[in-house]
Amino acid sequence: MSDPPDEPPAAEPTPTADDSAPDDAAASADGDPSDQPSVAAAAGIDEAVLDTPRELASTVRLQWILRSTIGAAVIGALATAIAYGVGVATSFLDGSIRTAATVGGAVFVLFVLIGVVRAVLLYRSWMYVVRADSLFLSRGVLTRVQTAVPYVRVQHIDTRRSPLERLLGLSTLVVYTAGSRGADVTVPGLTPDRAATLQRRLERLTTESEGADAV
Amino acid sequence: MTDAESTAAETPLTDRPFRLHPLSVPYRVVEQGLGVVVFVLFVGAPAFGAVEGVLGAAGAVALAGLIAAVVVGYGVAYYRRFEYELTADTFDIRSGVFARRDREIPLHRIQNVDISQNIVQRVLDIAAVRLETAGASGAEAHLKFVGKDRAGALQREISRLSRAEDGEPAADAATETLFEISDRELGVLALVSADIQLVSILFVVGSVVLPALGSLTESEWFFALDQGLGGLFGPLATLAGIVALGLAYGAINATLYYGFTLSRAPGELRYKRGLIQRYSGTIPLSKVQSLTVTENVLARALGYASLEIETAGQSGGEGSQGGSQSAVPVAERDRVIELANSIEQVGDVQFERPPKRxxxxxxxxxxxxxxxxxxxxxxxxxxxxxxxxxxxxxxxxxxxxxxxxxQWKHRGYYVGEDHVVTRNGFWVQRLKVVPYYRVQTVLSSETVFQRRRRLGTVTIDTAGARSLVGDDAKAVDVDAETTERLREQVADSLYESLWREANSGNRP
The missing domain is CATH 1.10.287 (Helix Hairpins)
Structure with a gap:
């Protein structure tokens, strides 16, 4: 909650009962809720930082492509095995290893292509914004998802790096809320520096927004 | 450290450690013993024979006696080493025979206090008490078992103390009965809950049986009457079985909610229910995350609805029951709406439907x-x-x-002063009321198909237990611009309503 620091919230009389506003704090409490300073303003976050849409680091495409290639290899191997099995059992295919490998290879190439296209499009669709009162994420290729996470709801913030991410010099930020979709608030493809800055910034905003009730 | 149950009401409950009810020792021993008996019946007899062969009859009996002694001894030790204590602001439990565990639960974090009694426990006049917080998936504390009077006293005392801590008047004011289930409503419940099961099973079975009938009519041996009738009789028997099963399920559900009463005490709701197994529990109003009014087709046609009150722990009931955990299982629609309004003042809801496209x-x-x-x-x-x-x-x-x-007609959303309300579903219509100050995150999504028609879905996530299974409030297929507006509006309203709350000192 964004009360001015010198104002004890619980002791504050209701706006109607408080006729004479003795100081600025009470005056702001008297006004419309929308006049309240934003969480970012209260946390002293630079205006220039706010509301700037940010992209992910471009190497994240490589991370996604590598990951999907591993998946494609597994699917390709499976396809090879199935094609071989079908070839031996029925007359659809001629049952040679060569044919089976061709089928598997085709499936592999197809999935790699899908993975590359998806990675490029997903990278283009990704955007996150540190706004005055909430963190905003927008991403998605087929289904576009946009999430607003009010700072007051943030429980804790993690950064994590998988082996692949460490190899590529990337980091992932995960924001947890008490809601069920907490794990959905994940920002991949950040440079470690940027992840650390974002984590610090969000922690400051979260602390500033506190004072409201917990679950 | 006596456990004089008869004087439980007079003796102060705070700042003194208590033990479980002494009868919980034999009960738990028998409960665990039953497991041993089952084990003995299937594995034990041959094993006994083998042991007898090695040790002789006396040795085998001695071994059996030893096992029994261990079970009883463990039961006694569990009882002797289990202590609970209610202090002014925490509930402490010290337990464990081999691995000791000390647990302190802050009272203001407790979501529900539930008491349950099955038929044997009712005869023994003991009850199981569960304390739930938002953290764990199961109960944070499970007292097996305390005396019935002690259970009730604990429940009252915990809610009194946690209210006192919140700065609310601690006076134990009289409770007001909000709702009592009528016999008619109980009958409707049996019918309606049977229906849900029936429809779902019928679909599954129907999809299997109907093609079978289809191929039956085509095949030549359909005309061989005996076989044909047998083929027809099979599905019919299955259908009859399903109907019987559904009705039995409904009847069981009705006994679970027999004598259901919901009453309002200061700062919380209390419920009591059950014919064979008795349950009672509290739902603190300050922990309510969302309300859901559910009506299936049949209930809607009859003018009935049910209400679920969701807290961050469990949804106002015991999780192990599996079935629907309704606050009000079934009641006339007007009563349900009135009750919902008395918990969250939504007022008149004017639903906005999705665009016609x-x-x-x-x-x-x-x-x-x-x-x-x-x-x-x-x-x-x-x-x-x-x-x-x-x-x-x-x-x-x-x-x-x-x-x-x-489908279109039964969708809608409403953005009110303090709440957002969504409505979805024809077969089972769900109306969800979410107060702004309970909103966790807001997300909008647009699938490819939705984007073609400039539509989108706004999901409002709360910390409620039901949203863990994806049962969030959703405004589905609203206009793309409304999606943006709704998402921002709900997120902003969260701050406004938190601000108002902090400044007025009480909940909107």
Whole structure:
């Protein structure tokens, strides 16, 4: 909650009962809720930082492509095995290893292509914004998802790096809320520096927004 | 450290450690002993024989006696080493025979206090008490078992103390009965809850039985009457079985909610229910995350609805029951709405429907589903070489526009002063009320198909237990601009309502 620091919230009389506003704090409490300073303003976050849409680091495409290639290899191997099995059992295919490998290879190439296209499009669709009162994420290729996470709801913030991410010099930020979709608030493809800055910034905003009730 | 149950009401409950009820020792021993007996029946007898062969009869009996002694000894030790204590602001439990555990639960974090008694426990006058917080998936504390009076006293005392801590008047004011289930409503509950099960099972069984009937009519041996009748009788018996099962389920559900009363105490709701197994519990109003009013087709036709009150722990009931955890299982719609309004003052709800073009989406979806179904049956037909009525699903095509319209008609959202309300579903209509100050995150999503028609879905996530299974409040297929506006508005309203709350000192 964004009360001015010198104002004890619980002791504050209701706006109607408080006729004479003795100081600025009470005056702001008297006004419309929308006049309240934003969480970012209260946390002293630079205006220039706010509301700037940010992209992910471009190497994240490589991370996604590598990951999907591993998946494609597994699917390709499976396809090879199935094609071989079908070839031996029925007359659809001629049952040679060569044919089976061709089928598997085709499936592999197809999935790699899908993975590359998806990675490029997903990278283009990704955007996150540190706004005055909430963190905003927008991403998605087929289904576009946009999430607003009010700072007051943030429980804790993690950064994590998988082996692949460490190899590529990337980091992932995960924001947890008490809601069920907490794990959905994940920002991949950040440079470690940027992840650390974002984590610090969000922690400051979260602390500033506190004072409201917990679950 | 006596456990004089009769004087529990007079002796102060705070700042003094207590033990469980002494009768919990034999009860737990027998409960665990039953497991041992089952084990003995299947594994023990041959094992006993083998041991007898080695040690002789006396040795085997001694071993059996030893096992029994261990079970009893463990029961006694568990009892002796289990202590609970209620202090001014925490509930402490010290337990464990081998691994000791000290646990302190802050009172203001407790979501529900539930008491349950099965029939044996009722005879012994003991009860199980569960304390739930938002953290753990199960109960944070499970007292097995304390005396019935002590359980009730604990429940009252915990809610009194946690209210006192919140700065609210700690006076134990009289409770006011909000709702009592009538016999008629109990009957409706049996019928309506049977219906849910029936519809779902019927669909599954129907999809298996109907093709079988289809192939039956085609095949020559249909005319061999005995076999044909047998083939027909089978499905009929299955159907009768399903109906019986459904009714039995309904009857069981009715006994679970027998004598259901919901009453309002300061700062919380209390419920009591059950014919054979008795439950009672508290739902603190300050922990309510959302309200859901549910009506299935049958209940709606009869003018009945049910209400679920969601807290961050469990949804106002015991999790192990599995079935619906309704705050009010079934009641006349007006009463349910009135009750919901007394918990969250939503006022008059004017639903905003999705734009009419959403109906095209549903029509395409249903037509597509019918097409796919027909295609699958056709494939099956070519694969097995028989002739099924593969075009049969297409007969339903004329109904598609109607179904699309009905689907559209039952959707809606409403943005109120302090709440956002969403409504979805024709077969089971769910109306969800979420106070702004309970909103966790807001997300909007647009699938490819939605984007084609400039539509989107706004999901409002709360910390409620039900949202863990994806049962969030959703405004589905609203206009793309409304999606943006709604998402921002709900997120902003969270701050406004938190601000108002902090400044007025009480909840909106």
């Amino acid at each position: 959403a109906r095209q989406r549903y029509a395409v979806r249903y037509a597509g589903a019918l097409g796919v179904l027909a295609g699958l049956v056709f494939l099956l037909q070519t694969a097995i070489g028989g002739s099924l009525y593969w075009w049969a699903p297409l007969v339903a095509l004329p109904l598609v526009p109607l179904a699309a319209h009905i």
